[in-house]
Structure formats: structure tokens, C-alpha cells
Amino acid sequence: MTDTQRKLGILACLVTIVLAVLDTQIVSAATVPIVRDLDPAHGIDKIPWLVSAFSLASAAMLPLYGRLCDTLGAKPVFLGALGAFLGGSALCGAAPSIGWLIASRAVQGIGAGGLMSVTMVVIAQLAGPGAKKNKGAGTGGIVAGGGMAAGPWLGGFLADHAGWRWAFYVNVPLGIAALATAVVVLKLPRPATGRSVDFTGAVLAAAFSTALLLVTEWGGKQYAWTSPQVISLALAFACALGLFLRRQFTAAEPILPPSLFRIRELRLGFAIQGLTGAAMMGAIYYVLVYLQLVRGISSSSAGLYLIPMAAGITAVGIATGRLTERGWSERTFVISGSAVGTAAYLLLAATGPHTSLWQLRSALLLVGLGFGQLLGQLIQLVQQTAPRHQLGVATTAIRFFQTLGGALGATLFGTLLNRLYDGPGDVGSLVALRGADRVAGVTAYVSALDTVFLCGAVVMALCLLLALRLPRTRPVEAKPVEEPAAV
Structure with a gap:
């Protein structure tokens, strides 16, 4: 890759990081207009799932994304994650109901999990020959932190001046530009063949992380800490975590x-x-x-x-x-x-x-x-x-x-x-x-x-x-x- 191609590749990665991180926070500021538009009678009870569906799907996919990068290469995994994020964003913007919006947020979260992690792998591989420091990875972390802080403000601004649907639609043109740039300019190493993916470990990682996040989301809020729902989730977390740890010490290619x-x-x-x-x-x-x-x-x-x-x-x-x-x-x-x-x-x-x-x-x-x-x-x-x-x-x-x-x-x-x-x-x-x-x-x-x-x-x-x-x-x-x- 030429120096110009590397810079364009890093720019595309930074844009996708901003989009993904903003969407972790942006909905919190647009909840009122969303409820008023889609379900003014009962929508407020379903609002927590707009955040939870995104964060659960994002966290559950993270371990699998890492192993796929090391097995298939970072470029195809990055393109797949970006495609899922764009598809989920378009579905969110077109949502006719709260249920549709929640499901679309999960799709968006699946892609966002890759954009907030695989992009760092891509940036690391874009370091020029003989580079002593991976400056882009540090920049990616900074961009992610800045996006986390700016998300609530941007969500409120879009909801007040352009309509809540644009909190999702704004991702599409920027994401398509980043996707096209990545397809054209990225030329990344392909890992050696013959390595496998521990899908069992990935499922167990998704299970225990989802159970843990639901406990932290519901405990003391929707349900009391001593309620059957929270206790069941805590037991599910403990069992899945134990099985996951056992799998990591026995699998040929642990996740x-x-x-x-x-x-x-x-x-x-x-x-x-x-x-x-x-x-x-x-x-x-x-x-x-x-x-x-x-x-x-x-x-x-x-x-x-x-x-x-x-x-x-x-x-x-x-x-x-x-x-x-x-x-x-x-x-x-x-x-x-x-x-x-x-x-x-x-x-x-x-x-x-x-x-x-x-x-x-x-x-x-x-x-x-x-x-x-x-x-x-x-x-x-x-x-x-x-x-x-x-x-x-x-x-x-x-x-x-x-x-x-x-x-x-x-x-x-x-x-x-x-x-x-x-x-x-x-x-x-x-x-x-x-x-x-x-x-x-x-x-x-x-x-x-x-x-x-x-x-x-x-x-x-x-x-x-x-x-x-x-x-x-x-x-x-x-x-x-x-x-x-x-x-």
C-alpha cells in the first residue's frame, strides 16, 4: 500500500469508530421523540431495550470478532461488520414500531462490536514498514473516547433539529463512503491457513457476557436483586462462565x-x-x-x-x-x-x-x-x-x-x-x-x-x-x- 492508501484506510477506520461509539450513547437523548412517534401509550416501558439490545449484541460478538480476524484476516471481517452496522442503521431509521426498532438495534450492535474493535486491528496492520509505533491505534482510542462524550449532545441536537430518525440515517452516507474506501484501498495480510474458530467458546462467551449485562441492567431497576429473574440470570452467568473457562483450557484454538x-x-x-x-x-x-x-x-x-x-x-x-x-x-x-x-x-x-x-x-x-x-x-x-x-x-x-x-x-x-x-x-x-x-x-x-x-x-x-x-x-x-x- 502507498502512504496515501494507508492514510485513507486509517481515516475510514476512524470514521467508523466515531459512528459506532456515537450510537452507543445517541439514543439516550432521543428517547422522548421516539416514544412520542412510535408508541406514545406503552413505548416508555420498552425504551431500556433500545440501549440493551445494542450493547448486548455488541459485547457478545467481541470475542468472536477477534478470532475471526486472526483466522480470516482483518479486512473481510471489518467489511462484514461495517455492512451489518449500515444495514441495522437503515432499518432503525425506517422503523415503523418500537419492536422493529429494538430488533434493528440488535443488528446494528452486531456490526458496532466489530467497528469498535476490528478497526483497531486494521489500523495496527496499516502501520508502515519499519514503523516503531502504532500511532493510529492510540488515535482510535482517543476518537472512541471523544465520541462517547459527544454522543448524548449529538443525539439531542439531531432529535431537536432534524428528527430522531436522522440519528440513525446519518450513519448511512458516511458509512458507505468508508466502506467504498476500505474496499478499494485496503490490502492487508492474510493469516496462514489451517487455523480453526472455536465457535463453542464464542457461544459460551456470548452467553456469560449477555447474562452479566442483563443482571447489571435489570438488577435493582426492572427487578429486585432477590427476584427470580435476577437470581436465574446470575446462576446462568456463573454456569456459562465456568463452562467458558473450561473450554479455553481445552480447546485447540481458544477464543x-x-x-x-x-x-x-x-x-x-x-x-x-x-x-x-x-x-x-x-x-x-x-x-x-x-x-x-x-x-x-x-x-x-x-x-x-x-x-x-x-x-x-x-x-x-x-x-x-x-x-x-x-x-x-x-x-x-x-x-x-x-x-x-x-x-x-x-x-x-x-x-x-x-x-x-x-x-x-x-x-x-x-x-x-x-x-x-x-x-x-x-x-x-x-x-x-x-x-x-x-x-x-x-x-x-x-x-x-x-x-x-x-x-x-x-x-x-x-x-x-x-x-x-x-x-x-x-x-x-x-x-x-x-x-x-x-x-x-x-x-x-x-x-x-x-x-x-x-x-x-x-x-x-x-x-x-x-x-x-x-x-x-x-x-x-x-x-x-x-x-x-x-x-
């Missing part, structure tokens, strides 16, 4: 090879990424809830407060990318990012009912500066360290652990918040309180929220401790296996 966890950088990188996913989702979600419940800011306007976070992620990502090219180690930025993230959460823990909104913006900027270092450098660290023939499974694994960590973090933080709240009614009724009850409720809520943010600081401090255990020596990039053909 998530245990050998990866024998590499210190990968083992620690996966753990830090999972904790980072939990902390980042907590920062985004609970700041938005605070702005709406305590400060009375609309959902679309609240999304604007995440712009400093997105700006911090982008700015620090560009800076760290250039510094690593000059010889700075990934370990340095993982440590620095964890420390800054800890400080950001401590600043958020000082939030009160009347805290200056500029102080809140400053805290979110600090959040972005911390997570921006982690999102880019952890992916780069994993790809620099992973054996070349396992690049796909290692790259998708880090995204898989981030997804599971985000789900667990949101649930644990939410449960802690509800238990700590000692005001009138419960957290859900806070918006309806008036007068003295409103003042007491807001005070109790903010006090509980500050404790949640302190727990977020503890999570980031744990990331810092793990980061300090990373080897000081720079990981040696693995030698490529024989890859005789390009597709």
Missing part, C-alpha cells in the same frame, strides 16, 4: 487464549482497561444525572457539559501520540493518566448543590486529560506486546473487558448511590419533590453522589497501583508470522 494472560503487560492492561471502563461510565452518567436532577438543566443542554471532557481526551491523545513517537513509554502515560483520573474524581467528590458550573467543567476537563492517556496508550501497549498471530484476539479482548467493566461499574455505583441516599422518597422521585422536601432531597442526593465519586477515585487509584507494576522496559514488538498474501 480468548489463556496464554495471553501469561504476558504481564497484557494481564495488567486488561485489568486497567476494565477498571477504566467502570470509572469512565460513572463519570459521564452521574455528572449528567447531577446536572439534570440537581441543577435543572435539560438533557440536551447537559450533554454540552461533556465537551470539556471530549476536548481533554482529544488534546492529550494528540500530545501523548507525538511523545511516544519520540521515545516516551506507554507505561509513563498509563501511570500519569491513572493519577490524573484519581485527582479528577477527587475534585468531582467536592461537588455540592450550588457548586460553580465552571468548576464542574474543569473537573470534566481533568477527567478527559486522564482518560485520554489511558484510552490511547493501553491499546497501543497491548498491540505492541501481543504475539502477532494473536493480534485480533488481544485487541478485541481489551475492548471486551472495557465493556464488562463499564456495565459492572455503572451497576455498583448505582446500587451504592441508592443505598446511601437518605432523603425523602427515593432517588427516582427526586425530580417531583418541591419545597423543603426538594431541598432535603437534593442535599441527601449530593452527599451520596460525593461518596460515589470518592469510590471512583479509589477505582482510579487501583489503576495507578496496577500501572506501577508494568515493566519499565519497553515491550518488544512481536515478529510477524508468515503472511504470504494480501486481500
